Amino acid sequence: MSDNRYVLVLSEKCSDQQLNFIIGQLSKNGLQGTLEDSEDGKVVLVTASKQCLESKAEEIGLEVPINKCNEGDLKLCMPFTTKILESDFFPLPSVEKCLTSGQRSLLLRLAIEDISVSIDLLPQYQIVLPKRLTNVKRVKLMTALKHSKPHVIEECFPLHDLEAKSALWKKIQSNPIQVPITAVREYFGEEVAFYFAWMNFFNITLIFPGLVGLYLHFMRPRGVDIDHAKYLPVFAVVVTVWATFFVIFWRRRQSFWAFNWDTIDFERVAEMRPEFFGEIRASPVTDLPEIYYPQWNKMLRYFVSFLAATPMLLLAVKAMLLSLNLNGYIKDHHSIFYVKSLCQYAEPGAIFAQDNPYYGWMVPTLLHSVIILVLNTIYRSIAVWCTDFENHKTTAEWNNSLIIKRFLFEAFDCYLPLFYIAFYRLDINSLRSELVGLFWGDELRRIALEVIVPFVLSWQKSRSAEKKYTTAKKEDVATEVDKQYIKELKEEEYEAFDDYLEMVIQFGYITLFASAMPLCSIISVVFLFIETKSDCFKLMFVNRRPPVRRAANIGVWLTLMQFMTISSIVTNVMLIGFSSEQLQVWFPQLYDFYDNDHWISEGSGRYVVGLVFCMEHLLLIFAALATWMISPESEKLKNRRLRKVYKQKEVEQSKEWQRLLNKAERELVK
Template sequence: MKKHRPLSDVEKTPLLALRFTASITTRLQDLVEQRLHQGGFDILNRVVEKNQTILMLTFTQKILEQQAERSHVMKRTNDTQVMDAFTCSDRARFCDLDVRYRDRFGLFSASERSMIALHMINDITVLPEGKTTTELSQLLESRYHAVTHFHNLVADEATRSQKVRLRKNGEKSESLKHVLQTCKIVDSVMPIHLPRAVKSEIVRQTSWPLYHLSPPVHLIQSYYGCEVAFYFAWMGFLMRWYLVPGILGLVVFLLQKARGDTVDEDEYIPIYGVFGFITFILYLRFWDRYEHRLAYQWGTYSLSPYERLKFFALRPEFRGYLRYSPITGEIETFYPAFYRRLKYVLGAIITASMLFVAFVIMILSLNLQGYIRPSANPRRWNDDNPHPFHSPGFAVLAEEGRLFDATSSWRSLIPVAIHVLGINVLNALYRKVSVALTDWENHETEQNYKNSLILKRFLFEAFDCYVALFYLAFYERDVERLRMELVSVFQIDTLRRLCMECILPFGLFRLRTRGKQHVQTGNDTSSISTTDEILEDLEKDEYEQFDDYMEIVIQFGYVTLFASAYPLASLVSIAANLIEMRADCYRMAFLCQRPPSNRSQGMGMWRDLIAAIVWMSALTNCLLMGFSSDQLMHYLPQFYERDEVSGYTDMGHERSWIVIFIIFGLERLLLFVGITLHAIIPEVPEDISDLVERDHFIRMQQDAASLGRDGRKIHTVSKRISMEKSKSKRSSSSDSRGRDIRKRSIRNKILS
């Protein structure tokens, strides 16, 4: 096995790069540097690039361990092998020199050092503790209009009605990093990459061998942190579960070709749809188990008090008015929920108007592709009942020999490409709109803010991507056209992701770095990134994990919601994700800034969205089988009627209720099976539950022993104090008795 050298000493390794804007004054910069130094940071290097000053920040090993203790970093102990909060006094319990990619003390990994550095800079406030004003706070308030100092607020009616942010005497001031970034004094605070050798090792293990479906999640976690590692773990787990329906879908596809059937007539697809739903229900449950296992191994199964405080703390941007808390009786910042709900309604109206534009683009695209054909169903669309979405002026372009010839192998893809381009333009526009709407909603905590933003963007982009497919499936009831649209969107979207996320950023990066000398620091992990490498990283884009999650979740919807229309979707997704996983890893290592290292218990809101898609797929696939195609007709031919002229099949009008009852009955049966499987299979593996209980038991024993030792010490000290008091009392009483005897003897002598 190859021996890996430990990480270089933290005193020699720059952990954070902070870049000031060009407009900052020298005095203000000096005051900020002074405050950073007071907070525990050391400046390894100071570089001026394009009139911007860049600071390379680090701290001592002692400060690192103290901040790790304040942050309650959870680590596995050597003696009891339990997850416990790191403490400086018991540092030997957490030292493990055999763990790869840790420092020479065997304490912290690269992701932990980055996370601790970010915690530390976020904890530095504008004002030191106990201060009410400084030169730095005065400059920020007077010049940048940032309220950062304490106010002595009076708890009266006038104070309660003030429309200002709470600043109570004794409360911490705002975070220095937040104020500097809000006021455009600092434009970047970036965790610094380790040298090329560490990143190359992660990319190599992810990329080779080519058929490997599982990325090195533990190595990724040790370098990038839990939040990034959970994404790659989920992608690898999803691809492994895609294999089962993918192989079955390939068998169904080969049987379909051998028999000459179309997807509209294949009698085996209903079996595939039922099997696919059960497979993804099992996938959902087993992912929960795997997610809990990883969270336990990475020490994030339960958040520490520090992390819970940060997770549920008020956002710095939260605004409201002051009132007396009905719970604590103290002054608090309050924002009525009614106002936020009203903003939800107005935001929904804005979103709906943009979705209407997306719907119009979709209708035009389907006309250009020739998918809206009233002649295909003359019983439904005729002169008395014209098709509401058919546009002859656009549909004529899809005829044979025209610009978008539907029979051509490449011309027919042009409208699809235009549609995909329109979707991406609308999605890019809505990203800014969704951020503005979520800011306007004024959420109290980071968790609520993040969940609201994820939900908005997912619903909008899911509508953009799925509306054409739902239209073809349940309005046109044309499963063959649905399959063609699904295949086209799959191919073009995969090519777009490859170009936009890997090829284009790589080309732009090469153009930016043309003519620059890149000095490689060697192949060992103990070397330190050079200044040129750090400056190159500052020019790169920030890594957006949000978009990566969005793309794979949307793809998951294609696979599950329309399984009865495209059985090969799982197999195609494996091939696409093999490229996606490697492209994401390479882009994150060499084309983007190093992402912040955050502790996480799992996928969060994304897991809930995936679960919603899986449960909804029971309804969509049952409707595809019985309502939009002839797949169910092979099993219930007596309930369907076929038009011999057009070949269109419809449910018999007299007994159509029976087919509807069967379709929804099958859907309810699938839901019952899914609920039963979830009830039978526990969410948390039994061995993990036992380990968690064992950890609690051992910690309780240690606390009891510590309390016992402290109690015995207190008892001994108190006994010693009482003995000293009694001794002093005895001595004082004996002295007083001696004085009394002497006084009586002297008095007797005088009297005699």
Template sequence: MEFKDRIDDISIRHRDDSKEPFEPLVVMQFSSKTNQAAVTWMIAKLQASKQNGGANLQVRTMVMPHNSETVLYIGASSHRLILAGELLEIKKLTLDGHYKEISIHDLQSFQGSGNDPKTFFNNSEKQKIIKHEIEGIRAQAMDSNIPGYEKIRLYPGKSIIKKYLSRGLVLQLYPLHDEEEIKRLGDEWYNYKKVFNPQPIDKIRNYFGEKIAVYFAFLGVYTIALIPPALIGIIYLITAWKSVYREAIFAIFNLIWSTLLLEGWKRYCSEISFKWGTLENVGTSFEEPRANYRGELGRNIVTGNPEPVYPKWKRLAKFYFVTVPVISLCLCAAFFVMLLYFWMQAWADKAYIDSGHSYFYLPVLYTPSGIYAVMIAVVNAIYRLIARELNDWENHRLESSYNNHFIVKLVLFDFVNCFMSLFYVAFYLQNRTLLRSHLACLLIASQLMGQIQEAMVPFFFFKRREKQLSKAITMVEELKPLDDKAEEIDKGVLKRSIVEGSMSVYDSTNNDYLELFLQFGYVFLFSSAFPLAALWALLNNVTEIRCDAFKMCRVSQRPFAESASSIGAWQVAFEVIGLMSVITNTALIGMDPTVQALLPSDISAVNMVIIFVIVEHCVLVIKGAVAIFIPDIPKWVELEIARKEYRTKQALQAEVCTSFYL
């Protein structure tokens, strides 16, 4: 084995690292079918020095006895981690409370390290750095293919792990949970005794990274914001106060409230991002292409490095000539399903009435709604598959644009699939009673199905996990360490790593945001028709937060921490719903005969419409003004940023002035 020597050579040169006990942080699981040459090559690359094209990491190798799968446990010396963190320009809090890019020469000025490089980073930071380093292992000029696989070609600069993953040589690469930390986090987060406590957002961020913490922060803020409209809904329910103003007042309150909610969220989000040091992070414009990005080998126009190049016109052609027609077709299909429902409903209504309101026919009356709710779910599931396929096939270069295109596809379809029937009832049939019952039916059905999916499935998985654990214990006993160093890994860690490897993967926050998006639409789009919607949503979300938390901590594989400073494209999606709700609500109120009766009776129908149009425009302008005049970044955050800038500038000025005797 030619690499063996190299590995030894490297481990000698880095002997000082071996003084620290090995801490397994990330697990790389190979397929049992992977050629041994490819496995050995990867191990060599992981351990080789950076200057030799490796990642300079610590690796312990295990082999599963029953199917001879190789499992790597990957760690790194703290010295290595800090240097990598410096290159990644990771910012950490200094002792005087500011974020600064870390530097190996200056560890003592940062919080929490206490001068001990081992505790300088927390677990999730270490895992994030290791992931980045593994992804940074690139094919060299002499690496034309993966050893053992003549056909899996490489080109200089290609990330090797991405090739291993996309070709299935590596089944998964996942960070290990920290048993103690997760217990402590879970106790604060999803303990049923603490349902009404605020979520431990900072701790969530420390454990799962900013992206997931921002989602839970948003879910929290949004849920709290549902309390006032839910209270109003309860008051309306109890008092049964009948007034022509009743719905108009509620609608106006909701319009203002949804604007304030979204603006307030932006402010809160920039506060927490500032606290986490991610507010001023700007995305790099020379992001790597996605793992599955295909194309002829060319050169990156920014970096000049070799990478696949896919002509833009091809992507646009795919988009306009395939994606747009297919999605339009899907939208039509969803629309047709909706019409089908209304026909069935009309038929059922007729059958019920023809039967002389017989009890026997009552189930017939509710069958269409039930079928429709199921149909929505089915069509949604099918569509999601199609959307995923189309999105993959469009071959987006960047993860971010892939994600944004996927969000747009989801939102567009779900909007039609879930809301179109409401628009149909409200503005075509113009049936207020039906609108109310239909809205209630859709909202409650979708929440019930969501709860079943999210609360039952995890429970089932959790049960299954106990079985897995006992199985894992027997497997660990059989696990064969490939080198003597691998023996130092704790049996408990091995056990847990095997269990975590078989856990479900938390795919992305998109599904969670989509669920909130639909709920937001149900609550605000037709709020004047169904004031109780907010209460239902509130009840749902209170349990949702804790279910999601449990899922994150106990049911899913630990995800790698990702940084984020906002909810991204979802902010736009929620704001669009906010804008549309102005139009729908003014239209609903304008169509209300009791409201119309308030206007002077000599006003013509045309002028009445014009009055409501003017009102709608005014509300839109006010909404816009509110959004503009509430600054997205709170004053104190701006001041802090300015102070930091000023200090930097002053230091520079002083330096130049003294050095030139100006």
């Protein structure tokens, strides 16, 4: 196909013999490899034949729409088979015309990655594998080329489909509010589409608590700080209830998309990682040979991985403590965390003091955000190395392990200062100041790094590619394809992980400390809108096209948000009861006023603790009951799913379908 290509970037040490071997193996598997030269090195552009796409679609059971039994919004799909191509069941004459650009890119990727070669064949082409990958008879070609010593291929990525990309961008521009999810899925695949579906859902549902917080902000009497604001406990309850329903109804929404995209059962088949290694043994289930790695070895590798990541966590703690000293939050001179040389800058009248008229108190917080950004960049490579070292069997396990590592590091850095101020110093006003600094620092950093910088880089890369293309054209060796791959070679890979991470961290700012910053929700609505549009622009014009991957949900991110929702109930109740005087405003009879502060009356401590305990448990019980009672699938979706299965069986048992099967069998016998 002319509109879907993969680029294999060859290393400088790739020999002509190895190049011929690669192109030969591609040809044997229905793929065509074309060598292209540029100033940046040699690349092979890979395309797939019609027969290759059809074979791969049938192999993975890719469902395609048929003409029979389509009712309303239920468009009946059947697993693709070449038997239905020339029948009344199939609406178009070939699979190429029926599939979206994203599905064709998916099939091309799978066709390339599934090529396997005999391991005994590699030495004659000077392809030397690490010992851990040599205990099998056949090895994936791409795995061998990427892990050989020296590497034969540096990277492999799909080129943008210019026509389909242009059509998608027009649809994105036509809808100023939300991203067209179906159109994104048709081009980028389900994995990317789920991110934007989640962003749309996040932004729309966040409007409700945002408006409540905005109303309470303007209704708060002048001179009353958040420590004594009467209705902020109500807002905290609203946010925790919203977070509970957000997680529940997002589960429903992603089930809806998974059904529409025919990936609802996709996760039952785990995608094996080519890099997984171990000893060959007979499977206790199937008796077939399989790669096995002992559990005790896994645990040992997890322990080594933990030791490797710990120093970066300690550095993050050190950065947090220095930031707290610069802000003046650590005032105990006898504390081991107290640094006098830094705390002096936060004293009244100093440059970083709370009374600084030029918002000097925000500088240490913003500086902390920058330091954490640098540490996180370093930690990213360490986390990838650790996850590779752990030797996960499936791609899903590898992804989840990396996500948890990086999320914990980021959450640790972002939330630890806030927890220190909220529950050690019990100072909600200082908590609000730190939260404002971190929140605005993150938002402004994302605007700079994900809107302004990408736009400038995209403009510079376009100019550079245009110059190279013009020079090549003068020599009569340039084509439009040359111009495209020259440009995309300079672009960076897209990582959905970074986008998810930032938004889930923001979800934590909104929920964990709701009673400290009620405007956080409505401000997030504005920035989420900007973030969504900038992510679209980044995907279309700044980053390379990501490999199309199928998905049934957003993965472990949902589990992390469920954990944060439960945590938000505990943190907000403790903020109301112990870190502020918001509870005193509602129950003044339980408090006495002396030394310019409110203190729990003698004998009233049990009632204060009881109130906090009851609020916490009632909200936890509510969250548990709501999660249990509201099914992940709506009744309508369950009926649609069952009806689809019924209609598929009806088609399979029809006389026309059986006639096609018999005809195909007779042709096979001939």
